Amino acid sequence: MPITLAQLIREARLRAGDMTQRELASLAGTSMENITSIENGRNKNPSPEIISGLANALDISVEDIFHAIAGTLNRLPWERVSDLDLKDPELELMFRQVDSLLIGEARERVKAFIRFTLDEERKRKRREIEEGKKT
Template sequence: MAVTLAHLIREARIRRGNMTQGELGKQVNTSMENITAIENGRNRQPNPDLISGLAQTLDIAVEDIYAAIAGKLNRFPWEKVGDLDLMDPELELMFREVDDQLEGEAKERVKSFIRFTLDDERRKRRKEKKE
C-alpha cells in the first residue's frame, strides 16, 4: 500500500522528537492549519517552496515527498535498507533478514533502534558539515 503525503509528513514530524504541527508550521513558514490540512489529506498539493521546507526540516528527500504526492511511495524513506549506507554487506543482510523474519513488537523494536541509530548518525554528519 502506498504511503500518502499525509501519512509521510505526520510520521516524519513525530519522528523529529514529537514535534507539534505548530512547531513544524513555524519552521517551514506556514500556518499550523496548513500543516493540519496536509496531515489530514485536505491539502494534497503543497506549493514547491513548502515541499522544499518540509523536506529540509523533516530530513526527507524532496523526491520522496513528490513520490508520496503521486502515490508512488511504497515505504517510509527511513525504512529503506538502501538508506542505511552500510559498508558491511553482512550487516546489511542482517537488517534485511530482520525486516523479512521478525513480526509484531519485536520487529518494531529493532526498527526503532535502527531508526534511532541512523538519525543520530545523520545528525552527526550534518553537524560536521556545518563546522
C-alpha cells in the first residue's frame, strides 16, 4: 500500500526528534495550519514552496514528497537500504561492513551513535534556520 503525503510528513516530523507541527511550520516557512492540513490529508497537493520547505526541514528529498503525492511511494525513505549508493565510498563500505560483520551489542552501539549524530545535526540545522529567520 503506497505511503501517503500525510503519512510521510507526519512520520518524518516525529522521526526528526519529536518535532512539533509548530516547529516544522517555522522551519518550512509556512503556517501550522498548513502542516496540520497536510498531515490530516486535507491538503494533498501543497505548493512547490511548501514542498521545498518541508524537504529541507525534514531532511527528505523533494522526489520522495512528489512520489507520496502521486501515490507511488512504497517505502519510507529511511526504510530503504537496498539502494545504498553514498557519495563517500568509504562510508558506504563501512555501512556494509556494519551490516554484515557486527551483531548484538556492537551493532546497537553503532546504530545508537549514528542516531545521536543525526539528531544532533538536525538540531544544529534547525537552530541555523531559526537564527537566519531572526536576522
